[in-house]
Amino acid sequence: MHELSIAESILDAVRKEIALHPGAVxxxxxxxxxxxxxxxxxxLTFCFEVVVHGTEWETLKLETKVIxxxxxxxxxxxxxxIEDYNSVCPACGSEDTRADGGDELDLEYLEVETDEAPVP
Ligand SMILES: [Zn+2]
Structure with missing residues (x-):
């Protein structure tokens, strides 16, 4: 179940981000x-709840978007x-095609709450 290690790496990425913004939740x-x-x-969503549980960020929610x-x-x-794992080119019918991404895992955004006074 590699989702657990992925959930942990997402939480690590959040930690690094938060370290740059002291006081942010x-x-x-x-x-x-x-x-x-x-x-x-x-x-992955379930594993993320598991790894967040017991940290100071129990309310942190993970949102996933499949590309x-x-x-x-x-x-x-x-x-x-690709639809239905059909890798034949729809334009010319060739089966000679190569993958262009599709296995990415990117942090898209991080929404935080800060108790700092807003900068005027
Ligand atoms: Zn083609």
Whole structure:
């Protein structure tokens, strides 16, 4: 179950971000997951709740967004989104295509609450 280690690395990333903003409390963290990364969103959300539990940020919520996998056609250069694991180029019908991302895991945003006075 690699979702647990992924959840921990997301929390690590949040810690690093928060370290730069003393006094800030993280409320929501958003990640983008490539559909080819073989990450179960529900399992990841559950694991994240587990790793956050017992920290000072129990209210921190994880939001995930799946990015569809793309392929590039080696014959005509067309870029397309894979549906149903069909990797044939829809433009020219070639099977000679290569993956273009799809296994990413990126921190998209981090929403924090600060008790600092707003800067005028
Ligand atoms: Zn093509």
């Amino acid at each position: 993280p409320l929501r963290v958003g990640v983008r997951i490539g559909s080819m990364a073989a990450i179960d969103e529900e399992a 569809p996998a793309r392929r590039i056609c080696n014959s005509c250069g067309n870029t397309f989104i």
